[in-house]
Amino acid sequence: IWNLNIFTLILLALVGFFISLYIVLSKSKTCRKGEECDRVVGSHYGSLFGLPVSLIALAFYGFLSIFLLLGLIFPIFLNIYYDTFLFLLILSLLAGSFFSIYLFGVQAFILKSFCPKCISLAIVTILATIFTFVFLGDQVIGLLVGHKKIILILHVLGVVFGLGGATITDLFFMRAISDHSIKRSELSMMKFFSSIIWVGLLILVVSGIGLYL
Numbered sequence: 001i002w003n004l005n006i007f008t009l010i011l012l013a014l015v016g017f018f019i020s021l022y023i024v025l026s027k028s029k030t031c032r033k034g035e036e037c038d039r040v041v042g043s044h045y046g047s048l049f050g051l052p053v054s055l056i057a058l059a060f061y062g063f064l065s066i067f068l069l070l071g072l073i074f075p076i077f078l079n080i081y082y083d084t085f086l087f088l089l090i091l092s093l094l095a096g097s098f099f100s101i102y103l104f105g106v107q108a109f110i111l112k113s114f115c116p117k118c119i120s121l122a123i124v125t126i127l128a129t130i131f132t133f134v135f136l137g138d139q140v141i142g143l144l145v146g147h148k149k150i151i152l153i154l155h156v157l158g159v160v161f162g163l164g165g166a167t168i169t170d171l172f173f174m175r176a177i178s179d180h181s182i183k184r185s186e187l188s189m190m191k192f193f194s195s196i197i198w199v200g201l202l203i204l205v206v207s208g209i210g211l212y213l
Contacts, residue, residue: 005131005135006068006071006072007072008131008135009064009068009128009131009132010065010068010069010072012124012127012128012131013061013064013065013068013128014061014065015124016057016060016061016064016121016124016125016128017058017061017062017065019117019120019121019124020054020055020057020058020061020121021058022117023054023117023118023121024052024054024055024058044191045103045106045110045111048195048198048199049192049195050192053103054118054121057096057121057125060092060096064089064092067085071085083143083146086136086139086143087143087144087146087147087150089132090132090133090136090140090143090144091154091206091210093125093128093129093132094129094206094209095202095203095206096125096129097125097126097129098202098205098206099202100121100122100125100126101122101126103118103122104119104122107119144210147210148210148211151207151210151211152207152211154203154206154207154210155203155204155207155208155211157200157203158200158201158202158203158204158207159200159204160200161196161197161199161200161203162196162197162200162201162204163200164196164200165193165194165196165197165200166193166197168189168193169190169193169194169197172189172190172193173190
């Protein structure tokens with residue numbers, strides 16, 4: 001049963017990897033300027049810290065696929081890092097699911113344009129999250145309780161990132177108002193710290209769920 005669960009997760013991870021790879025490779029070919037996919041993938045919501053979200057997803061699913069494949073081929077490898085791996089898997093998939101829901105909301109209510117490939121990737125992420133919670137069952141609570149201190153540290157980091165990012169962004173904004181102009185460098189810094197704010201909020205939500213459970 002364990003091998004079957006790992007195999008299912010590997011399939012979902014590989015599907016996520018190849019969808020991400022397709023988005024990265026086909027963006028310049030299939031997303032012409034002005035089309036719906038260009039308005040989504042090419043918007044500033046399509047990147048985090050200057051990196052395309054699809055590239056981040058590609059790295060995540062690539063690492064997940066390799067780790068799971070190693071665990072399937074060499075069970076002792078997965079057994080050594082069992083608790084740590086499952087804990088990181090839960091947190092990562094939860095973060096990915098919430099971020100996917102956020103991006104879908106952006107497409108639906110802000111951009112009013114949809115990227116079918118991006119939605120497919122979001123569905124895979126949410127399915128992987130649901131499947132992981134179902135096959136782990138009561139182990140999820142035990143894993144979260146066993147890593148309570150780490151979750152608390154992450155929660156504090158989320159507050160620091162969110163509050164610190166918001167404070168620095170406000171300082172740049174107030175400086176721009178006093179100059180009656182926003183320089184390109186100031187705008188870049190504001191976008192950078194805006195990404196930090198979103199990461200902080202995401203960490204707060206995921207770690208908050210971990211603390212609650």
